[in-house]
Amino acid sequence: MAELAFFCGTMDCGKSTLALQIRHNRSARGLRGLIFTRNDRAGEGRLSSRLGLVTEAIEAGEEMNLHAHLVRYLTSGGRADYVIADEAQFLSPEQVDQLARIVDDLGIDVYAFGITTDFRTRLFPGSQRLIELADRVEVLQVEALCWCGARATHNARTVGGRMVVEGAQVVVGDVGADGEVGYEVLCRRHHRRRLTAATAGAGPISPDVLPTDAVPPPSAPREERPAPA
Ligand SMILES: Nc1ncnc2c1ncn2[C@@H]1O[C@H](COP(=O)(O)OP(=O)(O)O)[C@@H](O)[C@H]1O
Numbered sequence: 001m002a003e004l005a006f007f008c009g010t011m012d013c014g015k016s017t018l019a020l021q022i023r024h025n026r027s028a029r030g031l032r033g034l035i036f037t038r039n040d041r042a043g044e045g046r047l048s049s050r051l052g053l054v055t056e057a058i059e060a061g062e063e064m065n066l067h068a069h070l071v072r073y074l075t076s077g078g079r080a081d082y083v084i085a086d087e088a089q090f091l092s093p094e095q096v097d098q099l100a101r102i103v104d105d106l107g108i109d110v111y112a113f114g115i116t117t118d119f120r121t122r123l124f125p126g127s128q129r130l131i132e133l134a135d136r137v138e139v140l141q142v143e144a145l146c147w148c149g150a151r152a153t154h155n156a157r158t159v160g161g162r163m164v165v166e167g168a169q170v171v172v173g174d175v176g177a178d179g180e181v182g183y184e185v186l187c188r189r190h191h192r193r194r195l196t197a198a199t200a201g202a203g204p205i206s207p208d209v210l211p212t213d214a215v216p217p218p219s220a221p222r223e224e225r226p227a228p229a
């Protein structure tokens, strides 16, 4: 039976990469899919992953009826064995209902990918509707990490380097970006305290592997070197 699956997580946890892998594995077996996306960082009509892969996609504008689009495509001779919807947090609740209709009325699998919450920790309307309707909700396994080493569960927005909690819900951007607006993934504790890596003055998570006094420098007198084991 066809299903509506929602793969979710923070920014930068591998959602678009998984979408491209699902597409690759299916096309390797001769299956054809339709890919919808909205507001991808790589530009209109693109689905891109930070691993460098990118593919063409259908830009799902605000007014697009996704179910009607697919019906038109099929009736004009197109073939679709599955549908992918990336950046699904940006879809309207009505468009998510249309994805559910694709599954139920047309018997086609729909795989949706998106972040669940915005920079204020509030659900995106599209993600909320997906959680309400999906047959399966999967949180991605390759978790992104907060600067403290804990699992990152929330997305922070920075403006001019400082974390903000007010502003428009949708501002396309990236983690680690140099621009005025950027994003950083944090654990809840540090999101609540508004502590980004920069404001915490965080260094590397891992301590030095070797204690600095374990091996004397080569210039040290011979008798100070540790005896061979
Ligand atoms: N240079 C790299 N080497 C290995 N993995 C990388 C590299 N750059 C990014 N990644 C992986 O790609 C993930 C981001 O993938 P992406 O699909 O763009 O994320 P999302 O769509 O969830 O924002 C990172 O969490 C990391 O696992």
Ligand SMILES: Cc1cn([C@H]2C[C@H](O)[C@@H](COP(=O)(O)O)O2)c(=O)[nH]c1=O
Residues within 6 Å of the ligand: 010, 011, 012, 015, 016, 039, 040, 041, 114, 115, 117, 118, 119, 120, 155, 156, 157, 169, 170, 171, 172, 173, 174, 183
């Ligand atoms: C938290 C948050 C994010 N966005 C934008 C920023 C990016 O363009 C996308 C997320 O893309 P990714 O592939 O998951 O990294 O969403 C936003 O508009 N508003 C937010 O609050």
